[in-house]
Amino acid sequence: MNASAPALHSRDGPVLALSGGIGGAKLALGLSRILPPGELVVVANTGDDFEHLGLSISPDLDTLMYTLAGIDNPETGWGLRSETWTFMAALRALGGETWFQLGDGDLATHVERTRRLEAGETLSRITDDFCRRLGVQTKILPMSDDKVRTRVRTAAGWLAFQDYFVRRRCEPAVAELAYEGAAAARPHAEFLAALADPRLRSAVICPSNPFLSIDPILALPGVRAALTACPAPVVAVSPIIAGRAVKGPCAKMMTELGLPVTAAAVATHYGDVIDGYLVDHGDAGTVACPGVAVATAATLMTSLADREALARDVLAFADSLRRSRAEAAGAPA
């Protein structure tokens, strides 16, 4: 190490994680458990958000909030544990729309959020308050307080995301994705500030669906540039393990979009946004992406210990990239 390189304390500095729902929330939980309180900011995709039954529903925000509050439903990956379903049964009896499952407790989140949004509060402020009340110490930040809506082009035409994802169970083949409203939406100011923070330890792209969970975030004006200019290493974790997605339509969608279902294809998709790429041990040697450092880890998160271990591996990898970068900066030209 060169004497002129800045001093590095690997446990210092905040970590920013970009995340969708289930898979991303697992890593976010791992990170939250190994980092000191206040040192993790999770930026949540809101492209899945929608209005249903007059309620404003933010699936990824809620999965993150419930997961980090320890009240998530580990069986479904969404919704609350110890949930009851009286509302849905009564709604069915009244002839209401029941294709989107809303548990009784979960409903409180949607009803209260909708009320507060209509009273003029921002989604981020409401999320902050909910997190505080639920004892979540991690900052969960909607990617934007402006409305972005993922749409999916299929043989049946352009579909609203939840229509595709839940009502049609991801069955229609995807030809194209669009993030309606993204071009005019402002990334949350704290999100951009975190990316520009010289103290930032790493920006982590969680193993979420790249097209459904991460691309909506990247579609916000200035986010790609901020990630590229970010002083800290940007590290992505592959959502593909041995040619399969752990959960959800990622693999099916990659095939439909004409991509090979490989960890490498995801790295290529992220391109120069990322500095490092963490793949599963089983995918070692399969990724060669110019300008992207690659490392391996056990990326399948089944237990809580798995989540923490992967979080440690991600940070160790990011710290190694940060050291290399510092050394390179300190070394003679």
Place this chain on the structure above:
Amino acid sequence: MNASAPALHSRDGPVLALSGGIGGAKLALGLSRILPPGELVVVANTGDDFEHLGLSISPDLDTLMYTLAGIDNPETGWGLRSETWTFMAALRALGGETWFQLGDGDLATHVERTRRLEAGETLSRITDDFCRRLGVQTKILPMSDDKVRTRVRTAAGWLAFQDYFVRRRCEPAVAELAYEGAAAARPHAEFLAALADPRLRSAVICPSNPFLSIDPILALPGVRAALTACPAPVVAVSPIIAGRAVKGPCAKMMTELGLPVTAAAVATHYGDVIDGYLVDHGDAGTVACPGVAVATAATLMTSLADREALARDVLAFADSLRRSRAEAAGAPA
């Protein structure tokens, strides 16, 4: 009986009942069980309706609907039986307003009604559809599809009804009542049509709170005149038994309004709107109201048999008034 009097079949003709929530719903249930299907129309007070948590809530309509569907909660008198309360617990955890209890199943009614109202449907059409789906054969008609809101003047100023009734538990002394919007609201066309129907057997004013449940209906333009002109007997059942209200703030409110807490005071309050007044056996001989026939019955409805028995007594009383009226019309001048 005079030969020229019209033939009377006491079981013929529809019955119209004016009702609030709990007490009125008991008699409405009794009437629904002894009348042929389709022969009962219940006009519900909507002055108690309000917007809460972004939801449109119609307490009296719902109590009537749940009672007539056989899914009411007999312990509370409001809400659903077999109810769960997960929503309220979750709402409390999020810091939401919890002074108005909303059960998980009950919530489906409010969410779906709100959605359909916002989609442009009328309250009466939605109520019709809900009733059909819940197997209610009685027609339940909101008094108006226009908004009427009962307000209560107290030492704390004018209060919205549910603020007075639920949040403040009827504690503030009532100085005055107002039915905001009533003067501009149109009584439901089917309500007025039923009152003018020559086949009408009786218009029954249920033993509901006169000030909170019946007066809002009477405040609608044309309703008093239609009741006065109604070809069928208008019969009220006293909500006061031996100087006490069976439930709710009626007795307390009468005292605060400077009225004696008697069955007679309620008859005087209704005045020339009613032709007949049914009081409890215990109040026999206490009512002398010019132009109003008085009869007695067991008016406390504890069991289902009580409800049916009172319903039979009400109709028998109405039929006797109808016969007297027919005889008077048929008799030589």
